Amino acid sequence: MSSPSVSATERLPFRDPALPLRKRVDDLLERLTPDERIAMLHQYAPAVPRLGVAAFRTGSEALHGVAWLGEATVFPQAVGLGATWDEELVREIGEATSVELRAFHHHREPLMAPGRGPISLQAWAPVLNLLRDPRWGRNEEGYAEDPVHTARLGEAFCRGLAGDDPDHLRAAPVLKHFLAYNNEDDRCTTSSGLRPRVLHEYDLAAFRPVVASGAATGAMAAYNLVNGRPCHVSPLIEAELRRWAEPTGYELFVVSDAEAPSNLVDPEHYFDDHAESHAAALKAGIDSFTDHGEDSATPVGRLREALERGLIDEADVHRAVRRQLELRFRLGEFDPDLDPYAGIGPEVIDSPEHRSLARRAATESVVLLKNTGLLPLDPARTPRVAVIGPLAGTLCEDWYSATLPYQVTVAAGLGAALGARGGEVVQEEGADRIALRSRTSRELLGKTAFDVVDWGRAMLTLRDVETGRYLSLKDDASLVADRELLKTWDVHETFRLEPAGDGAVLLRSVLTGRYAAVDPVDGRVAVTAETPETAERWQREVLRDGAAEARAAAEAADIAVVVLGNHPMVNGRETEDRVDTALPAGQEALLRAVTAVRPETALVVTSSYPYALDWADEHLPAVVWTSHGGQETGHALAEVLLGGAEPAGRLPQTWYRGEDPLPDPLDYDIISAGWTYQYHRAAPLYPYGHGLSYTAFTHRDLRLSQESITPDGSVEVTVTLANCGARTGSEVVQLYVRALDTRYEAPRLRLADFRKVRLEPGESRELTFELPAGRLAHWDVATGAFTVDPGGYEVLVARSAEDVVLTTPLTVTGTAPQPRVVVDRRTLTLDFDDHAAIAIVDVNRIGGDAVTPADPERPATLLFRSVDLTGAVRVDIEVARADGEAGEASLEILADGQELIRLAVPVTGDRYAWTTVGTELPGLASSGVLDGVHDLTLVLHGAFRLLAFRFGSTPAAD
Structure with a gap:
């Protein structure tokens, strides 16, 4: 029986489900004390027992299944989901993920931190950061390099997470990471320079449709800075963000x-x-502070100091607490009897239905x-x-995956499928088996032998032959082979074997950079050991030649399947970018060794x-890619390799050639740098959208409902797709647009729409796409808005970019x-048409963007095209220059090069100290040089910041 105090609490207005949501939130908010409200700003919001309000925690990881909570269904990595181009499938995966999250929330009490509330139903997923640079360590977390592609799958995943009940959320999707986050090296201090066109046409374009649709309930700010200001x-x-959400209610x-x-x-x-910084973050729109782990006192103390x-x-x-409470009401916290998802039981975790979906x-x-x-393959x-190969008989978990409930490896999946058809699989890892013998003590390291795998950049793992466990560096600097799985924030299991002369090698930890040494006593x-000179010299004894074993296995077989790739925790992961796209040297050598004796590979x-697979593409008859696909990887690959299923995936990002010099990782200007299929000029090895089939498709009868449209109109695009092959198959019909003869540097082409279609042999289907003129728009820097220029465009149907x-x-x-009008009008320098050698910086800590030379020793250039200077007699510029800057600084202004x-x-x-500097242009004005349109x-x-300029038609007042 409820106590009187609880009964009284249950009768308070915020407990009344008949009241509008806003009134319920207002009532609860007003009943909280100032201390209770400010305490809710931390990730771990404490309970308020006097009101019957439970503790609340923001955030559960749910990128491709529920993560960090033990065994749960593991779906393919997000980049793999991006390769499906299948919104309905991604929605179903979002639904399965949220169903399992509900089960953990309701039924896994041992995992709850005392006093910290149940497992959060706020799902920190999906990631909408665009895959601009394939070297990004967190490439696996994004869907695609294209914003339309990313937004469509992101919205689908959000809808799956949230459910379709009009009043309650199954889970609350949080979009990661806002904004322009695509590098790991020094991620907390690097700034992503976004000119307005890149900002609006690319980075914001992935988030805007998802937020505007109402599918997302929140967002997470990114670690990096944008234009010199922390996100x-x-x-x-x-x-x-919040402006887009306003129409959703x-x-x-x-x-x-x-x-x-x-x-x-x-x-x-x-x-x-910290009080100043936390105050600025709160005022900028951060509602919950994930800081200092479960130590709420420190961040809350800083916020309290900011208030004082x-x-x-x-x-x-x-304002911040209101947003949290609104979400908690929508998740059913205060109406458990009305929550349609409260009855979800633990049996849904890794259920047969979810295994089938995986x-x-x-x-x-x-x-x-x-x-x-x-x-x-024909058995x-x-x-x-x-x-x-190293991934033939193992599956990997990444940082944001659950514990695999079971593993169907490639070898196991093929073995089962072939066995059912009378065939067989021979598995060979292709790893060298070595012993490391101390030249000081003559003892073997660990008194055992190790199988060694190269994961790139000479980063090796050493696995104990007897136990199958990885050699690991312990906190006391000792080495013990006791790790079954590589999945810790700081990876202790990677080493380098560095030549030391006389055939000896040094054993060096990748984590610490130190070398193994032997105590002489x-x-x-x-x-x-800090230096090679003080390190132990080891004799590397090869007990088994991995390449030789692989060659022998390939020679004895009818065909070879070589399974290579990355380990998600090594050489390219959160906090660590790759330096290139090359296959690990050891893996490339293994592939070539096998191919030399078995061309049918x-x-x-x-x-x-992506990897640069130039050699493989030239010399091998077949190349297949999959992301780390989760528990069912082996079954899936077996079905595709043996023809039980079509290869239905298409690349979600460009795979560049090895000799193609990629732009600097910190150059976020996709236009000038030439990033992605939209602007990269060199032919890629495998383009965005690429993927072959076992059947054949034809596209025909492309037509438009009308030949011309207005800038606010739309057109229907119709095309017929036919399966002219002998097998059932899937095709992704990709609709692109291209602007012709533009006044701006337009993309080579740009994805406008897509549809995945499955057809039987001989079947054809007419597809219709609605193409609004807005899909042709670019961000007009002169007007500060999206604009559809009149003129010629092309509508393209493609198999890939x-x-x-x-x-x-x-x-x-x-x-x-x-x-462009610049006379008697203030023009922001950021609104340039083109640039060279500039950096974009902050005007102040609150808002605004300015430009500065990237290197003060080199001139930086801004170009403004088609500027009308008629009537200009004066120019004023807004500048800032800090004390102590060496040398002189000046701004040179030219018209048509003069x-x-x-x-x-x-x-x-x-x-941040801005001033205006100006001068008259009487001679130029009277000569008529400035009249008309100029570039x-x-x-x-020199070193200074430039915010804006203004040409005036009248001299300055005395």
Whole structure:
């Protein structure tokens, strides 16, 4: 029987489900004390027993299944889901993930931290960061390099997580990571420079549709800075994210990334103290501070200090807590009897239905990159298959996956499938088996032998032959082979064997950089040596030649399947970018050794990111890619390799050639740098959208419902797809658009729509796409808005970004854009048309963007095209220059290459101390040189910041 106090609490208005949500939130918010409200700003919001309010925690990881909570269904990595191009499948995976999250929330009490509330139903997924650079360590977490592709799958996953009940959420999706986060090296201090076109056409474009659809309930700010300002204090949170959400009727609940609020002071030095930084983050729109783990006292204390100092007020706290409470009501916390998802039981975790879904997802994500007829395999003709490589007999978990409930490896999956057809599989890892003998003690390291695998950049794992466990560096610097799995934040199990002369090698830890040494007294081995000179010299004794064993297995088989790729925790992961896209040297050598004796070799790449497979593409008859596909990887690959299923996946990002020099990882300007299929000029090895089939498709009869449209109109695009092959198969019909003869640097082509279609042999289907003119728009820097220029366009149907099969013209009618007006109008320098050698920086800590030379020793250039200077008699510029900057600084202004004026830039005292510098242009004005339309160039010399300029038609007043 309920106590009187509980009964009284249950009668309070916020407990009344008949009241509107807003009124219930208001009632509960007003009943909380100031201390209770401010305490709710931490990730671990404490309970309020007097009101019957439970403790609440933000955030459960749910990227491709529920993570970090033990065994749960593991679906393919997000990049693998991106390869499916299948929104309905991704929605189903989101649903399965949230169903399992509900089961953990309701039934896994031992996992609950005392006093910290149950497992959170706020799901920190999906990741919408675009896969701009394939070297990104977290490439596995994103869906695609294209914003339309990413947004469509992101929205589908969110809808699956949230469910379709109008009043209650099954789980609350949080979009990661806002914004322009695509590098790991120094991620907390690097700045992503986003010019307006890149910001609006690319990075924001992945988030905008998902938020505007109402599918997302929150977002997480990114670690990095954008244009010199940390994302956790970005004005874009309010100006963009929350503005998009307004029509949905709900607000976004925005959370910080782990420890990022503290980063504002510590590594970033953006603020002087934590109270100031936390206040700025709260005012910028951060509602929950994930900082200091379960230690709420520290971040809450900082916020309380900010309140006492007047840096924030109660209204700022109210606003953030209101958003949290709204979410908690929608998750059913205060109406358990009405929650349609409260009855979900633990039996759904890794249920047969979810296993089947995992298998379908893994199968649909497999991409056939090359095939000259080797695949599908025919067990009658090739009954004996050698499955070779470091990933032939193992599956990997990544940082954001659950514990695999079971593992169907490639060798096991093929073995089962072939065995049922009278065939057999021979498995060979191809790893060298070695012993490391101390030249000091003559003892073997660990008194055992190790199998050695190269994961790239000479990063090796050493696995004990007797136990199958990995050699691991312990906290006391000792070495023990006791790790069954590589899955810790700091990986202790990777080493390098460095040549030391005379055939000896040094054993070096990748984690610490130190070398193994042997104590001359007791013979104990410890990784303590700081230099090669003080390190132990080991004799590397090869007990088994892995390549030779692989060759023998391949020679004895009818066909070889070589399974190579990455380990998700090694050489390319969160906190660590790759330096290139090359296959690990040891793996490349193994592949070549096998191919030399068995030309009938299929390469299966299992990886979190693209590789440069130039040699394999030239010499092998078949190449297949899959991401780390989860527990059902082996069954899925067996079905595809043996022809039981079609290779239905298509690449979600470009696979570049090995000799193609990629842009600098920190150059986020996809336009000038030439990133992604939209702007990269060199032909890729495998283009975005690429994927082969076992059947054949034809596209025909491309037509438009009309030949021209207005800038706010739309057109229907119709095309017929036919399966002219002998097998059932799937095709992804990709619809692209291209602008012709533009006044701006337009993409080579840009994805506008897509549809995945499954057809029986001989079947054809007419497909219709609605193409709004907005899909042709670009961000007009002159007007600060999306614009559809009148003129010629092309609508293209393609198999990939490099395989266009049908094209038809489309005309947009309307008035031609007028020259840019700069006279008697303030023009922001960030709104340039083109640039060279500039960096984008912050105007102040609250908002605004300016430009500065990337290197003060080199001039930086801004170009403004088609500028009308008629009537200009004066120019004023807004500049800032800190004390102590060496040398002179000036701004040179040219029209059509002719110098108009050069203005000296004074020291203003601080990078945020802005002043206006101007001069008259009487001689130029009277000569008529400035009349008409010109290309205007600004050249920045020296160290200073430039915010804006203004040409005036009247002289300055005295």
